[in-house]
Amino acid sequence: MTISYPDVRLKKELESLERNGYQVNLIMWQRGWPLQLPDTVKVRALKLDAPTGDYRSIFYFPLWWAYLFTWLILMDWDVIHSVNLDTYFFGVLASRIKQKAVVYDIFDFYGDMMPERFRGLVVAIDRFLIGMADAVIIADDSRIEQIGGALNEEIITINNVPTADFNKEDQHNSRDYFKIFIGGKIIPERCIHLVLKAVDKLDDVQLTIRGYCGDKNYKKQLLEKAQGKDNVDLYLEGVPYQDIVDETLDSDLTIALYDPQIPNNRYASPNKLFEAMASGIPIIVNEDTSMAHIVTQENCGLVIPYQNLKSLVDSIRILQSQKKLHHLLGENGSRAYKDKYNWPVMEKRLLDIYDRIISTRLRVRVSNAQLMKA
Structure with missing residues (x-):
């Protein structure tokens, strides 16, 4: 290989x-x-x-x-x-x-x-x-x-x-905040900076990011934006995959935003989508991508326009406040994972x-x- x-x-x-x-x-x-x-x-x-x-x-x-x-x-x-x-x-x-x-x-x-x-x-x-x-x-x-x-x-x-074991024992019912997790490769086209802005506009939300950022300028920008924010936990030096699995299982939501102007992004099949399904949590993705088609088909998350801050904030707020919808989308994703995407x-x-x-x-x-x- x-x-x-x-x-x-x-x-x-x-x-x-x-x-x-x-x-x-x-x-x-x-x-x-x-x-x-x-x-x-x-x-x-x-x-x-x-x-x-x-x-x-x-x-x-x-x-x-x-x-x-x-x-x-x-x-x-x-x-x-x-x-x-x-x-x-x-x-x-x-x-x-x-x-x-x-x-x-x-x-x-x-x-x-x-x-x-x-x-x-x-x-x-x-x-x-x-x-x-x-x-x-x-x-x-x-x-x-x-x-x-x-x-x-x-x-x-x-x-x-994913191949990892996704057994979700704790549904975090006792937690007093809503945890968002993003893991993997960190580049500007995936709008991590936009997610940081969105979290600023929300109450009782914790954002955890674990990934690798090879773009020094973007890395510096993200670190500066996260500095001093108690509700943001940012690590950009790369982590073992098991850490990604553990954090996804411990979260309420994950987000995957890919610039659709880049052809490879339109046709992407990212780990994040299937990790969310396996973990039984919803995902937010953007329009004009193949993953948006899967999310819509399986009804396992929300689809928003790319780089639209208001839609991102509104979507997070909806999933944070509407517990029945949050549970339904997570269950749909889990079922699709078990039936088709394992x-x-x-x-x-x-x-x-x-x-x-x-x-x-x-x-x-x-x-x-x-x-x-x-």
Whole structure:
């Protein structure tokens, strides 16, 4: 498996493969927040700190690509599981050299992250290479539209649902405040600054934020806004995933606001949505995103316009004051999680992919061997 930044989604897939008899090696660019992996996984990690989600990181990529491709050639493997175009390009190359299988796991469609003058070229390369994969994994059904249709016969959706144990024993009935929790990657487009403003306008609300912010300017801005606020608990250095689970379970509400002007955000399938479902709490999301479609379909939260402070304040106030509605939305999310969005369902899809790839490759090897004997 190859990835250019630590990510919980990869960890879930990796652990599922390990549990089911696959020996997993990982080549990764170790930067940003911590990622706790099983001891049985052999990790080749480039420990070079560089900004994530920042154009300046492009200057570090040649070092990463050299490191990645060197290990892909030196290591022995049967299938390469490449996350995103920046590792998949070299995965395709190595798979052709070694005549082995390659799985393309699209966390983000890179063409939609590029400046306009480069976008067309990157999209064209990505769409061309998609057809070379033995299988393609996407995080949400809507991403088929984003990548330009079914460009591969084997496209499988594996949603970003949690694998952790979400057993909510305490419903916090005795608590005299309403707790909002936000966890994960912290960037300007996710409107944490807006949530801080909203909390200023509300009574008896506690905001807890646990995540990683690689943008130094935005980090400084948030810390300054939170300074001196007794009802804000802010930590931006990255935390183990279990901390995210524990905080979500201990909360009354979570919020996921993603700028819909960024295409990858419109098609995002964030952990936060399914963590809220698993925890039995409502979530507030914004319009024009695939997660808004799920929230509306499952009736498990509220949908507001992006960057609309009044709507955000009103929505929090509604969920804080209307206990029956709060409970109903949480129950709906919990039911949807148990029925459709749990990890055993996703794990089966992942294992089915690998079973088909391995069996197909074995048939090809046997056929080639018979031809050579003939």
